[in-house]
Amino acid sequence: MTASFKGKTPSRRAFLKGSIAAGGAVFGASAAKAAEPDPLITEVQDWATGLGDGVDATPYGLPIKYESDVIRRNVEWLTADTISSINFTPIHALDGTITPQGCAFERHHSGAIELRKEDYRLMINGLVDTPLVFTYEDLERFPRENHVYFCECAANTGMEWAGAQLNGAQFTHGMIHNMEYTGVPLRTLLNEAGVQTEGKWVYVEGADASSNGRSIPLEKALDDVLVAFKANGEALRKEHGYPVRLVVPGWEGNMWVKWLRRVEVTTQAIQSREETSKYTDTLANGTSRKWTWVMDAKSVVTSPSPQSPIKHGHGPLVITGLAWSGRGAITGVDVSLDGGINWQPARLAQPGTAKALTRFYLDVEWNGEEMFLQSRARDETGYVQPSKAQLREVRGENSIYHNNCIQTWWVKPNGEAENVEVS
């Protein structure tokens, strides 16, 4: 299987020409159409018959109405209330790596609040030489950085612990987004306040009613954490923490505190609700995995998938998906068509970058037989994404979070796909 089109020219070209000769550029057209007129006459794109919208029509644009199904979706039965709930990025319908803010998944513990820049304050306190309170305008005066990072909820793919559940990449893997953030390194603000030698952790909290407080080791806080105010170039959307959120690259989304209100330097972890009763996983022996901050290497085929079935006939098929690792850059993705028996290297659209989504493609000729599609990522540390069986062996059956198992889509001869488990 070659990755480039050129290597496949003969069959693909023959296929396309055959299709056209048979009556149209529509693939899978019946051979019975052979007697129809030249499609080049009937199938040419019509010209517009009138003028379109002027440049004053949409000062801020939205997707065209034909794409109204490419939206965030929540799952009603998943939580008791939409105020403390999640919705999912439509990753099955996206390509590339950037997630537009408008369809990037949300997770709130007490709803998305409205906070004006003018009213915004960020306190740095605790074990610092000088406690400080910054306004939004203050933050804009510190040197900024720009980085593309993924943000993944620790619960992403969590339903899969219990077996193949939700039918669609949006629902199994859509608690993730990937944006270009602009912000001030947290270390800059901590240095400004002067961290005292006893300080070993920071406790970060938001201004929403839940506060969503989390403890972060000082080493991470001084490394690549950003106090961010822009995503994909523009202000954070309300639901993403306007005007300021924390960006904790590679670490679970719950720590990316929105409406960031306070950073306290402490001697030890606070042991807050969000890091004790939540965001921990009970193992088979009854103890809990805790401080499971890093999101390990993971990948998923986004198309074909249950929400993105194959609608065309046999022949050329683009298999595509996303891979990511909280430990660094993705160095490779393998794809299996037969449930993990044989693997072939996918093509990375661009070289992987640290803690950001990487798009992969595998261009195949599909003969119409069923497939058990899987993808398997590896990162620059050499870590390889495990199977569901391997994960369960180590973690038991009681977990909710940090499921980075290999996902399987059963693609049927009719092109429809289903979430399944292979043993």
Add this chain to the structure above:
Amino acid sequence: MTASFKGKTPSRRAFLKGSIAAGGAVFGASAAKAAEPDPLITEVQDWATGLGDGVDATPYGLPIKYESDVIRRNVEWLTADTISSINFTPIHALDGTITPQGCAFERHHSGAIELRKEDYRLMINGLVDTPLVFTYEDLERFPRENHVYFCECAANTGMEWAGAQLNGAQFTHGMIHNMEYTGVPLRTLLNEAGVQTEGKWVYVEGADASSNGRSIPLEKALDDVLVAFKANGEALRKEHGYPVRLVVPGWEGNMWVKWLRRVEVTTQAIQSREETSKYTDTLANGTSRKWTWVMDAKSVVTSPSPQSPIKHGHGPLVITGLAWSGRGAITGVDVSLDGGINWQPARLAQPGTAKALTRFYLDVEWNGEEMFLQSRARDETGYVQPSKAQLREVRGENSIYHNNCIQTWWVKPNGEAENVEVS
């Protein structure tokens, strides 16, 4: 002047502490406030007093209402009608490099039309072995690529030929956007049809009433041109050519044909309206510059700028802007505070990538004196962005397009900025 914050810690930290000691984290606060209570008590961020919006509130989100001024804007007197006109990206208010589709500039010659994927057809004809017509679904079956590229209208900054005109980076430099495109290389489709040896050019046209036909040398068409269907991960917006537009990296935006309908392989250029009476520049000797496809290296300070004045007092100030080149990657940007007498290197947020926007920063201590802010980009070919005087010397005074001159903002002691020319 150092680029990193650490090198500036003493003065900045002293400044911040001084500010807080004087009565608040608000910079520029009067010293008369010194007797006020500890700001850490009065200025802490309030907790939300209730719940926010649930995750079902915004299936597809928009910017928060407080950002309602960060929108595309057109200039009423610039064109006779908004149907054949332009609006401008609010670059003065953005950071990073990605432009959200919703506020990315539009240019139409007969308005933005609505075209369904189901109805879409792309013809490849002319000097090819087999004329082909592709459906949208066909295009999805070819190997895809992902690239971030800028798209700049040839007329961007065009008003500056006549001197400092429009007051704001949005209006002087906002005919530009930068997105991650997903598409099929045009060469793949041309190879599919089989380009005949006499073929030396392609003529590309859109389905809108203007057709906006342009000729492109075959060499470029076979190089990095994309037949794109996604931007920043999602479908192209209507106003950006849904469902399919051409992406012609580094070349003037007029060639990035939207609602792409047909690609004809020809022996020579068509000499269409858009490449003869338009998108050419009359020189002093009466002849016209033509085939000025490439957008040369250029940059602009986006903040401070007329629409983004300095609102805080003296001390730390972030100067930021964008740089780009149609010939490759940006390798450096210099910034001048005194109208081009002295220059200092800006910090690039990330290493420049070919034919894409690069964000630069210069972190300075502003003493409140007036500045004549300029930026000067250079690219990997060694080309250096020229002054307005240098451009006029070569091109005369009759041009409209391809003005990549150094821009000057006069920043006054009160922080307001104005578009000016320096001799």
